[in-house]
Amino acid sequence: MAEDTIRLTTPLTDEDVEKLKMGDTVLINGVIYTGRDAAHMRMVDALDKGKALPFDVKGQVIYFVGPAPAKPGWAIGSAGPTTSYRMDAFSPRLIELGLKGMIGKGPRAQEVIDACVKYKCVYFGAVGGAGALLAKSIKKAEVIAYEELGPEAVRRLEVEDFPVIVVNDVYGRDLEKEGRKQYAVD
Amino acid sequence: MRKVDVSEVAEVIKKLCMDAGYYLPEDVYSALQEALRKEKSPVGRSVLEMIIKNADIAREEQVAICQDCGLAVIFMETGQDIQFVGGDLKEAIYEGVRQGYKEGYLRKSTCHPFTRANVGDNTPPVIHYDIVPGEKIHIVMAPKGGGSENMSRVTMLAPGAGLKGVKDFVVQRASESGGNPCPPVIVGVGVGGTYERSAFLAKKALLRPLGKPSPDLELAAAEQEMLERINKLGMGPMGWGGTTYALAVHFEMEPCHIASLPCAVNINCHAARHKEAII
Numbered sequence: 001m002a003e004d005t006i007r008l009t010t011p012l013t014d015e016d017v018e019k020l021k022m023g024d025t026v027l028i029n030g031v032i033y034t035g036r037d038a039a040h041m042r043m044v045d046a047l048d049k050g051k052a053l054p055f056d057v058k059g060q061v062i063y064f065v066g067p068a069p070a071k072p073g074w075a076i077g078s079a080g081p082t083t084s085y086r087m088d089a090f091s092p093r094l095i096e097l098g099l100k101g102m103i104g105k106g107p108r109a110q111e112v113i114d115a116c117v118k119y120k121c122v123y124f125g126a127v128g129g130a131g132a133l134l135a136k137s138i139k140k141a142e143v144i145a146y147e148e149l150g151p152e153a154v155r156r157l158e159v160e161d162f163p164v165i166v167v168n169d170v171y172g173r174d175l176e177k178e179g180r181k182q183y184a185v186d
Numbered sequence: 187m188r189k190v191d192v193s194e195v196a197e198v199i200k201k202l203c204m205d206a207g208y209y210l211p212e213d214v215y216s217a218l219q220e221a222l223r224k225e226k227s228p229v230g231r232s233v234l235e236m237i238i239k240n241a242d243i244a245r246e247e248q249v250a251i252c253q254d255c256g257l258a259v260i261f262m263e264t265g266q267d268i269q270f271v272g273g274d275l276k277e278a279i280y281e282g283v284r285q286g287y288k289e290g291y292l293r294k295s296t297c298h299p300f301t302r303a304n305v306g307d308n309t310p311p312v313i314h315y316d317i318v319p320g321e322k323i324h325i326v327m328a329p330k331g332g333g334s335e336n337m338s339r340v341t342m343l344a345p346g347a348g349l350k351g352v353k354d355f356v357v358q359r360a361s362e363s364g365g366n367p368c369p370p371v372i373v374g375v376g377v378g379g380t381y382e383r384s385a386f387l388a389k390k391a392l393l394r395p396l397g398k399p400s401p402d403l404e405l406a407a408a409e410q411e412m413l414e415r416i417n418k419l420g421m422g423p424m425g426w427g428g429t430t431y432a433l434a435v436h437f438e439m440e441p442c443h444i445a446s447l448p449c450a451v452n453i454n455c456h457a458a459r460h461k462e463a464i465i
Contacts, residue, residue, distance in 0.1 A: 067253050080254075149304065
Protein backbone atom coordinates (compact mmCIF):
# COMPACT_ATOMS: atom_id res chain seq x y z
CA MET A 1 0.00 0.00 0.00
CA ALA A 2 1.05 3.65 -0.40
CA GLU A 3 3.46 5.42 1.95
CA ASP A 4 0.97 7.92 3.35
CA THR A 5 -1.19 5.45 5.20
CA ILE A 6 -3.59 6.40 7.97
CA ARG A 7 -3.70 4.29 11.12
CA LEU A 8 -7.10 3.95 12.77
CA THR A 9 -8.15 2.20 15.96
CA THR A 10 -11.73 1.00 16.47
CA PRO A 11 -14.30 1.92 17.66
CA LEU A 12 -14.57 4.84 15.24
CA THR A 13 -16.14 8.24 15.79
CA ASP A 14 -17.71 10.67 13.33
CA GLU A 15 -14.47 12.68 13.50
CA ASP A 16 -12.43 9.60 12.56
CA VAL A 17 -14.46 8.87 9.44
CA GLU A 18 -14.75 12.51 8.40
CA LYS A 19 -10.97 12.56 7.99
CA LEU A 20 -11.03 9.71 5.47
CA LYS A 21 -11.12 10.46 1.77
CA MET A 22 -11.78 8.20 -1.17
CA GLY A 23 -8.56 6.44 -2.20
CA ASP A 24 -6.85 6.77 1.20
CA THR A 25 -5.00 3.69 2.35
CA VAL A 26 -5.84 2.82 5.93
CA LEU A 27 -4.48 0.34 8.48
CA ILE A 28 -7.19 -0.75 10.90
CA ASN A 29 -6.35 -1.75 14.47
CA GLY A 30 -8.49 -3.05 17.31
CA VAL A 31 -11.68 -5.09 17.22
CA ILE A 32 -13.81 -5.64 14.11
CA TYR A 33 -16.72 -8.02 13.58
CA THR A 34 -17.39 -10.43 10.74
CA GLY A 35 -20.73 -10.85 9.03
CA ARG A 36 -21.76 -11.90 5.54
CA ASP A 37 -24.95 -13.05 3.80
CA ALA A 38 -26.65 -15.33 6.33
CA ALA A 39 -25.53 -13.26 9.35
CA HIS A 40 -26.90 -10.08 7.79
CA MET A 41 -30.23 -11.79 7.07
CA ARG A 42 -30.43 -12.86 10.71
CA MET A 43 -29.36 -9.51 12.12
CA VAL A 44 -31.96 -7.59 10.15
CA ASP A 45 -34.55 -10.22 11.04
CA ALA A 46 -33.65 -9.69 14.72
CA LEU A 47 -34.14 -5.93 14.32
CA ASP A 48 -37.52 -6.52 12.64
CA LYS A 49 -38.59 -8.59 15.64
CA GLY A 50 -37.32 -6.04 18.13
CA LYS A 51 -34.55 -8.34 19.35
CA ALA A 52 -30.97 -7.41 20.22
CA LEU A 53 -28.12 -7.74 17.73
CA PRO A 54 -25.22 -10.11 18.58
CA PHE A 55 -23.11 -6.99 19.20
CA ASP A 56 -23.77 -3.26 19.44
CA VAL A 57 -22.90 -1.91 15.99
CA LYS A 58 -22.41 1.68 17.23
CA GLY A 59 -18.94 2.88 16.24
CA GLN A 60 -18.01 -0.56 14.93
CA VAL A 61 -16.68 -1.98 11.67
CA ILE A 62 -18.18 -5.06 9.98
CA TYR A 63 -15.96 -7.16 7.75
CA PHE A 64 -17.80 -9.13 5.04
CA VAL A 65 -15.88 -12.38 5.30
CA GLY A 66 -16.38 -16.10 5.76
CA PRO A 67 -12.94 -17.32 6.79
CA ALA A 68 -11.35 -20.68 6.08
CA PRO A 69 -10.63 -22.88 9.13
CA ALA A 70 -7.46 -21.99 11.04
CA LYS A 71 -4.48 -24.27 10.63
CA PRO A 72 -2.64 -25.06 13.89
CA GLY A 73 -0.55 -22.00 14.78
CA TRP A 74 -2.83 -19.55 12.96
CA ALA A 75 -5.50 -17.35 14.61
CA ILE A 76 -7.73 -17.79 11.58
CA GLY A 77 -7.61 -19.35 8.13
CA SER A 78 -7.49 -17.43 4.87
CA ALA A 79 -9.76 -14.41 5.39
CA GLY A 80 -10.27 -12.08 2.43
CA PRO A 81 -13.37 -10.01 1.67
CA THR A 82 -16.48 -11.35 -0.02
CA THR A 83 -18.55 -9.37 -2.57
CA SER A 84 -20.44 -6.57 -0.85
CA TYR A 85 -23.49 -5.96 -3.07
CA ARG A 86 -25.22 -8.92 -1.48
CA MET A 87 -25.28 -6.97 1.80
CA ASP A 88 -26.69 -3.81 0.13
CA ALA A 89 -30.25 -4.64 1.16
CA PHE A 90 -29.23 -4.90 4.82
CA SER A 91 -26.38 -2.41 5.35
CA PRO A 92 -28.46 0.82 5.55
CA ARG A 93 -30.32 -0.53 8.62
CA LEU A 94 -27.03 -1.10 10.45
CA ILE A 95 -25.54 2.22 9.29
CA GLU A 96 -28.59 3.99 10.71
CA LEU A 97 -27.81 2.38 14.08
CA GLY A 98 -24.33 3.87 14.13
CA LEU A 99 -22.15 1.43 12.18
CA LYS A 100 -19.03 3.38 11.15
CA GLY A 101 -17.32 1.10 8.68
CA MET A 102 -17.76 -1.86 6.36
CA ILE A 103 -14.99 -3.85 4.68
CA GLY A 104 -15.68 -5.77 1.49
CA LYS A 105 -15.05 -5.78 -2.24
CA GLY A 106 -16.97 -4.58 -5.27
CA PRO A 107 -19.36 -1.64 -5.72
CA ARG A 108 -22.24 -0.68 -3.40
CA ALA A 109 -25.79 0.37 -4.24
CA GLN A 110 -26.65 4.08 -4.24
CA GLU A 111 -28.83 3.51 -1.11
CA VAL A 112 -25.73 2.37 0.79
CA ILE A 113 -23.62 5.29 -0.49
CA ASP A 114 -26.42 7.69 0.53
CA ALA A 115 -26.66 6.13 4.00
CA CYS A 116 -22.88 6.46 4.36
CA VAL A 117 -23.20 10.21 3.71
CA LYS A 118 -26.26 10.74 5.89
CA TYR A 119 -25.07 8.78 8.94
CA LYS A 120 -21.30 9.06 8.45
CA CYS A 121 -20.04 5.60 7.62
CA VAL A 122 -17.16 4.53 5.36
CA TYR A 123 -17.00 1.60 2.96
CA PHE A 124 -13.50 0.18 2.82
CA GLY A 125 -12.21 -2.19 0.17
CA ALA A 126 -9.81 -5.02 0.99
CA VAL A 127 -7.98 -6.97 -1.69
CA GLY A 128 -10.13 -9.93 -2.69
CA GLY A 129 -8.27 -13.19 -3.08
CA ALA A 130 -5.50 -12.09 -0.73
CA GLY A 131 -6.95 -14.01 2.21
CA ALA A 132 -3.71 -15.68 3.34
CA LEU A 133 -1.96 -12.30 3.46
CA LEU A 134 -4.87 -10.58 5.22
CA ALA A 135 -5.09 -13.41 7.79
CA LYS A 136 -1.62 -12.38 8.98
CA SER A 137 -3.14 -9.11 10.26
CA ILE A 138 -5.76 -10.96 12.32
CA LYS A 139 -4.35 -11.83 15.73
CA LYS A 140 -7.39 -13.35 17.41
CA ALA A 141 -10.76 -14.68 16.26
CA GLU A 142 -13.71 -15.95 18.27
CA VAL A 143 -17.23 -16.87 17.23
CA ILE A 144 -19.77 -14.76 19.14
CA ALA A 145 -23.04 -15.66 17.38
CA TYR A 146 -24.74 -18.00 14.90
CA GLU A 147 -22.11 -20.71 15.32
CA GLU A 148 -24.23 -23.16 13.31
CA LEU A 149 -23.61 -21.04 10.21
CA GLY A 150 -20.01 -22.30 10.13
CA PRO A 151 -17.93 -19.91 8.03
CA GLU A 152 -20.84 -17.44 8.07
CA ALA A 153 -20.97 -17.17 11.89
CA VAL A 154 -20.35 -13.75 13.45
CA ARG A 155 -16.80 -13.49 14.75
CA ARG A 156 -15.01 -10.94 16.87
CA LEU A 157 -11.59 -10.28 15.36
CA GLU A 158 -8.61 -8.50 16.84
CA VAL A 159 -6.63 -6.94 14.01
CA GLU A 160 -3.29 -5.19 13.69
CA ASP A 161 -2.60 -2.93 10.73
CA PHE A 162 -5.29 -4.57 8.63
CA PRO A 163 -4.82 -2.98 5.16
CA VAL A 164 -7.81 -1.40 3.38
CA ILE A 165 -8.57 1.43 0.98
CA VAL A 166 -11.41 3.96 1.24
CA VAL A 167 -13.85 3.16 -1.59
CA ASN A 168 -16.86 5.25 -0.47
CA ASP A 169 -16.24 8.15 1.90
CA VAL A 170 -18.73 10.21 3.91
CA TYR A 171 -18.73 12.80 1.13
CA GLY A 172 -20.37 10.49 -1.39
CA ARG A 173 -17.29 9.87 -3.49
CA ASP A 174 -16.82 6.43 -5.10
CA LEU A 175 -13.44 4.95 -6.00
CA GLU A 176 -14.94 2.44 -8.46
CA LYS A 177 -16.59 5.20 -10.49
CA GLU A 178 -13.75 7.71 -10.31
CA GLY A 179 -10.92 5.19 -10.73
CA ARG A 180 -12.61 3.81 -13.81
CA LYS A 181 -13.11 7.27 -15.28
CA GLN A 182 -9.45 8.11 -14.73
CA TYR A 183 -8.09 5.08 -16.59
CA ALA A 184 -10.74 4.57 -19.30
CA VAL A 185 -9.42 4.79 -22.88
CA ASP A 186 -11.84 5.80 -25.65
CA MET B 187 -9.38 -53.99 -19.24
CA ARG B 188 -7.41 -52.19 -16.58
CA LYS B 189 -8.88 -52.37 -13.09
CA VAL B 190 -8.76 -49.27 -10.90
CA ASP B 191 -9.90 -49.35 -7.28
CA VAL B 192 -12.16 -46.41 -6.49
CA SER B 193 -10.21 -45.80 -3.27
CA GLU B 194 -7.30 -44.71 -5.47
CA VAL B 195 -9.56 -42.15 -7.14
CA ALA B 196 -10.58 -40.85 -3.68
CA GLU B 197 -6.93 -40.43 -2.67
CA VAL B 198 -6.09 -38.53 -5.85
CA ILE B 199 -9.13 -36.24 -5.50
CA LYS B 200 -8.22 -35.50 -1.89
CA LYS B 201 -4.70 -34.43 -2.84
CA LEU B 202 -5.92 -32.38 -5.82
CA CYS B 203 -8.35 -30.45 -3.58
CA MET B 204 -5.53 -29.52 -1.20
CA ASP B 205 -2.93 -28.74 -3.87
CA ALA B 206 -5.38 -26.64 -5.88
CA GLY B 207 -6.26 -24.72 -2.72
CA TYR B 208 -2.65 -23.85 -1.85
CA TYR B 209 -0.68 -23.55 -5.07
CA LEU B 210 -1.55 -20.90 -7.64
CA PRO B 211 -0.74 -22.31 -11.11
CA GLU B 212 2.53 -20.97 -12.53
CA ASP B 213 0.93 -19.55 -15.66
CA VAL B 214 -1.39 -17.43 -13.51
CA TYR B 215 1.49 -16.34 -11.28
CA SER B 216 3.56 -15.25 -14.31
CA ALA B 217 0.60 -13.39 -15.80
CA LEU B 218 0.16 -11.47 -12.53
CA GLN B 219 3.85 -10.51 -12.52
CA GLU B 220 3.56 -9.37 -16.12
CA ALA B 221 0.46 -7.35 -15.21
CA LEU B 222 2.40 -5.70 -12.36
CA ARG B 223 5.07 -4.56 -14.83
CA LYS B 224 2.47 -3.05 -17.17
CA GLU B 225 -0.17 -1.67 -14.79
CA LYS B 226 -0.37 2.13 -14.89
CA SER B 227 -2.33 2.79 -11.70
CA PRO B 228 -0.32 2.98 -8.45
CA VAL B 229 -3.33 1.57 -6.54
CA GLY B 230 -3.59 -1.18 -9.14
CA ARG B 231 0.09 -2.02 -8.73
CA SER B 232 -0.21 -2.24 -4.96
CA VAL B 233 -3.19 -4.59 -5.38
CA LEU B 234 -1.17 -6.81 -7.74
CA GLU B 235 1.76 -6.81 -5.31
CA MET B 236 -0.52 -8.00 -2.54
CA ILE B 237 -2.02 -10.71 -4.73
CA ILE B 238 1.45 -11.99 -5.65
CA LYS B 239 2.65 -11.87 -2.05
CA ASN B 240 -0.51 -13.72 -1.03
CA ALA B 241 0.25 -16.52 -3.51
CA ASP B 242 3.76 -16.78 -2.03
CA ILE B 243 2.42 -17.07 1.53
CA ALA B 244 -0.16 -19.68 0.50
CA ARG B 245 2.47 -21.76 -1.31
CA GLU B 246 5.14 -21.54 1.40
CA GLU B 247 2.84 -22.09 4.36
CA GLN B 248 0.35 -24.38 2.63
CA VAL B 249 -2.75 -22.40 3.46
CA ALA B 250 -5.71 -21.56 1.25
CA ILE B 251 -4.92 -18.91 -1.39
CA CYS B 252 -8.43 -17.55 -0.84
CA GLN B 253 -10.93 -18.23 1.94
CA ASP B 254 -13.40 -19.09 -0.81
CA CYS B 255 -12.04 -22.53 -1.60
CA GLY B 256 -14.86 -22.92 -4.03
CA LEU B 257 -17.32 -25.53 -5.07
CA ALA B 258 -15.26 -28.51 -6.17
CA VAL B 259 -15.59 -28.72 -9.95
CA ILE B 260 -14.10 -31.94 -11.25
CA PHE B 261 -13.46 -32.89 -14.87
CA MET B 262 -12.91 -36.62 -15.17
CA GLU B 263 -11.93 -38.18 -18.49
CA THR B 264 -11.98 -41.94 -18.19
CA GLY B 265 -10.43 -44.30 -20.69
CA GLN B 266 -13.00 -46.73 -22.06
CA ASP B 267 -10.76 -49.66 -21.17
CA ILE B 268 -10.94 -48.89 -17.44
CA GLN B 269 -13.04 -50.92 -15.04
CA PHE B 270 -13.72 -49.40 -11.64
CA VAL B 271 -13.71 -51.85 -8.74
CA GLY B 272 -13.97 -51.69 -4.95
CA GLY B 273 -17.14 -49.61 -4.59
CA ASP B 274 -19.23 -46.71 -5.81
CA LEU B 275 -17.15 -44.32 -7.95
CA LYS B 276 -19.30 -41.26 -7.24
CA GLU B 277 -19.17 -41.90 -3.50
CA ALA B 278 -15.37 -42.24 -3.73
CA ILE B 279 -15.13 -38.85 -5.43
CA TYR B 280 -17.34 -37.32 -2.72
CA GLU B 281 -15.14 -38.90 -0.06
CA GLY B 282 -12.02 -37.46 -1.67
CA VAL B 283 -13.62 -33.99 -1.57
CA ARG B 284 -14.70 -34.45 2.06
CA GLN B 285 -11.24 -35.50 3.18
CA GLY B 286 -9.38 -32.93 1.09
CA TYR B 287 -11.43 -29.99 2.39
CA LYS B 288 -11.33 -31.23 6.00
CA GLU B 289 -7.69 -32.17 6.26
CA GLY B 290 -6.58 -29.24 4.11
CA TYR B 291 -8.27 -26.62 6.35
CA LEU B 292 -10.21 -25.48 3.30
CA ARG B 293 -13.51 -23.66 3.68
CA LYS B 294 -16.65 -25.67 3.16
CA SER B 295 -18.92 -23.52 1.02
CA THR B 296 -21.90 -25.67 -0.01
CA CYS B 297 -25.21 -24.84 1.64
CA HIS B 298 -28.98 -25.36 1.37
CA PRO B 299 -30.22 -22.81 -1.18
CA PHE B 300 -32.97 -21.43 1.09
CA THR B 301 -32.16 -22.20 4.72
CA ARG B 302 -28.46 -21.44 3.94
CA ALA B 303 -27.52 -24.27 6.35
CA ASN B 304 -23.97 -25.31 5.51
CA VAL B 305 -23.69 -28.91 4.26
CA GLY B 306 -20.48 -29.09 6.29
CA ASP B 307 -18.20 -31.12 4.03
CA ASN B 308 -18.26 -29.21 0.73
CA THR B 309 -20.22 -31.92 -1.07
CA PRO B 310 -21.67 -32.33 -3.56
CA PRO B 311 -18.93 -31.52 -6.06
CA VAL B 312 -19.85 -30.74 -9.67
CA ILE B 313 -18.53 -33.64 -11.75
CA HIS B 314 -18.13 -33.59 -15.53
CA TYR B 315 -17.50 -37.14 -16.76
CA ASP B 316 -16.22 -37.96 -20.20
CA ILE B 317 -15.35 -41.30 -21.80
CA VAL B 318 -12.27 -41.32 -24.04
CA PRO B 319 -10.17 -44.00 -25.73
CA GLY B 320 -7.43 -45.73 -23.76
CA GLU B 321 -6.91 -46.95 -20.22
CA LYS B 322 -5.98 -43.84 -18.31
CA ILE B 323 -7.99 -41.50 -16.11
CA HIS B 324 -7.35 -37.77 -16.40
CA ILE B 325 -8.73 -35.71 -13.52
CA VAL B 326 -8.77 -31.92 -13.31
CA MET B 327 -9.89 -30.32 -10.07
CA ALA B 328 -10.89 -26.67 -10.57
CA PRO B 329 -12.38 -25.17 -7.39
CA LYS B 330 -14.66 -22.26 -8.32
CA GLY B 331 -15.32 -19.28 -6.10
CA GLY B 332 -18.77 -17.75 -5.75
CA GLY B 333 -17.89 -14.11 -6.36
CA SER B 334 -16.76 -14.60 -9.93
CA GLU B 335 -19.30 -17.35 -10.66
CA ASN B 336 -22.06 -14.87 -9.70
CA MET B 337 -20.91 -12.53 -12.48
CA SER B 338 -21.24 -15.24 -15.16
CA ARG B 339 -24.14 -15.33 -17.62
CA VAL B 340 -25.66 -17.31 -20.48
CA THR B 341 -27.64 -15.61 -23.23
CA MET B 342 -29.38 -16.97 -26.31
CA LEU B 343 -28.50 -14.50 -29.04
CA ALA B 344 -30.31 -14.30 -32.37
CA PRO B 345 -28.11 -15.86 -35.07
CA GLY B 346 -28.06 -12.50 -36.84
CA ALA B 347 -26.18 -10.99 -33.88
CA GLY B 348 -23.13 -12.92 -35.09
CA LEU B 349 -19.61 -12.65 -33.76
CA LYS B 350 -20.11 -8.93 -33.09
CA GLY B 351 -23.07 -9.73 -30.83
CA VAL B 352 -20.95 -12.21 -28.90
CA LYS B 353 -18.09 -9.76 -28.46
CA ASP B 354 -20.42 -6.97 -27.33
CA PHE B 355 -22.14 -9.26 -24.82
CA VAL B 356 -18.81 -10.36 -23.33
CA VAL B 357 -17.46 -6.80 -23.01
CA GLN B 358 -20.77 -5.60 -21.53
CA ARG B 359 -20.70 -8.45 -18.98
CA ALA B 360 -17.20 -7.49 -17.88
CA SER B 361 -18.22 -3.83 -17.67
CA GLU B 362 -21.19 -4.64 -15.46
CA SER B 363 -19.13 -6.92 -13.23
CA GLY B 364 -16.80 -4.16 -12.00
CA GLY B 365 -14.92 -5.05 -8.83
CA ASN B 366 -17.26 -7.90 -7.88
CA PRO B 367 -15.42 -10.93 -9.33
CA CYS B 368 -11.94 -10.08 -7.91
CA PRO B 369 -10.21 -8.66 -10.99
CA PRO B 370 -7.83 -9.14 -12.71
CA VAL B 371 -10.06 -11.88 -14.05
CA ILE B 372 -9.89 -14.54 -16.73
CA VAL B 373 -12.89 -14.49 -19.06
CA GLY B 374 -14.13 -17.79 -20.46
CA VAL B 375 -16.43 -17.54 -23.47
CA GLY B 376 -18.42 -20.49 -24.77
CA VAL B 377 -20.44 -20.32 -27.97
CA GLY B 378 -22.42 -23.14 -29.53
CA GLY B 379 -24.28 -26.30 -28.61
CA THR B 380 -27.33 -25.84 -26.42
CA TYR B 381 -28.03 -23.55 -23.47
CA GLU B 382 -26.12 -25.70 -20.96
CA ARG B 383 -23.42 -26.75 -23.43
CA SER B 384 -22.37 -23.14 -24.00
CA ALA B 385 -21.90 -22.73 -20.23
CA PHE B 386 -19.80 -25.91 -20.13
CA LEU B 387 -17.63 -24.61 -22.99
CA ALA B 388 -17.12 -21.31 -21.18
CA LYS B 389 -16.06 -23.19 -18.05
CA LYS B 390 -13.73 -25.41 -20.04
CA ALA B 391 -12.18 -22.36 -21.70
CA LEU B 392 -10.93 -21.31 -18.27
CA LEU B 393 -8.77 -24.44 -18.06
CA ARG B 394 -6.67 -23.55 -21.09
CA PRO B 395 -3.10 -22.47 -20.23
CA LEU B 396 -3.40 -18.78 -19.47
CA GLY B 397 -3.12 -16.50 -22.47
CA LYS B 398 -2.55 -19.32 -24.96
CA PRO B 399 -4.58 -18.19 -27.96
CA SER B 400 -7.24 -20.31 -29.62
CA PRO B 401 -5.83 -22.40 -32.50
CA ASP B 402 -8.68 -20.98 -34.62
CA LEU B 403 -7.31 -17.70 -36.00
CA GLU B 404 -10.69 -15.96 -36.10
CA LEU B 405 -11.36 -16.86 -32.46
CA ALA B 406 -7.83 -15.86 -31.45
CA ALA B 407 -8.37 -12.44 -33.02
CA ALA B 408 -11.71 -12.11 -31.22
CA GLU B 409 -10.03 -13.05 -27.92
CA GLN B 410 -7.46 -10.32 -28.41
CA GLU B 411 -10.04 -7.74 -29.40
CA MET B 412 -12.28 -8.51 -26.40
CA LEU B 413 -9.29 -8.40 -24.02
CA GLU B 414 -8.26 -4.97 -25.29
CA ARG B 415 -11.80 -3.59 -25.16
CA ILE B 416 -12.30 -4.87 -21.60
CA ASN B 417 -9.04 -3.43 -20.32
CA LYS B 418 -9.71 -0.07 -22.00
CA LEU B 419 -12.77 0.33 -19.75
CA GLY B 420 -10.30 1.43 -17.05
CA MET B 421 -11.70 -0.71 -14.22
CA GLY B 422 -8.34 -2.17 -13.25
CA PRO B 423 -7.35 -4.51 -10.40
CA MET B 424 -10.19 -4.90 -7.84
CA GLY B 425 -12.16 -2.38 -9.94
CA TRP B 426 -10.39 0.55 -8.26
CA GLY B 427 -9.15 1.98 -11.58
CA GLY B 428 -6.31 0.84 -13.79
CA THR B 429 -5.28 -0.83 -16.99
CA THR B 430 -5.50 -4.52 -16.01
CA TYR B 431 -9.02 -5.83 -15.54
CA ALA B 432 -8.64 -9.10 -17.47
CA LEU B 433 -5.51 -11.23 -17.83
CA ALA B 434 -6.93 -13.15 -20.77
CA VAL B 435 -10.06 -14.00 -22.74
CA HIS B 436 -10.40 -17.64 -23.79
CA PHE B 437 -13.00 -18.47 -26.43
CA GLU B 438 -14.30 -21.99 -27.19
CA MET B 439 -16.79 -22.72 -29.95
CA GLU B 440 -18.87 -25.63 -31.29
CA PRO B 441 -21.67 -25.89 -33.87
CA CYS B 442 -25.15 -24.94 -32.65
CA HIS B 443 -28.78 -25.28 -33.76
CA ILE B 444 -29.82 -23.35 -36.91
CA ALA B 445 -32.22 -21.29 -34.77
CA SER B 446 -29.75 -20.44 -32.03
CA LEU B 447 -26.58 -18.66 -31.00
CA PRO B 448 -25.99 -19.69 -27.37
CA CYS B 449 -23.34 -17.56 -25.72
CA ALA B 450 -21.94 -18.02 -22.22
CA VAL B 451 -19.48 -15.95 -20.23
CA ASN B 452 -17.82 -17.62 -17.25
CA ILE B 453 -15.64 -15.29 -15.23
CA ASN B 454 -12.79 -16.53 -13.05
CA CYS B 455 -11.11 -14.47 -10.34
CA HIS B 456 -7.34 -14.06 -10.34
CA ALA B 457 -7.10 -17.03 -7.95
CA ALA B 458 -7.63 -19.27 -10.99
CA ARG B 459 -6.96 -22.57 -9.28
CA HIS B 460 -6.74 -25.91 -11.01
CA LYS B 461 -4.66 -29.03 -10.55
CA GLU B 462 -4.62 -32.20 -12.56
CA ALA B 463 -3.53 -35.80 -12.22
CA ILE B 464 -3.41 -38.93 -14.33
CA ILE B 465 -4.22 -42.34 -12.92
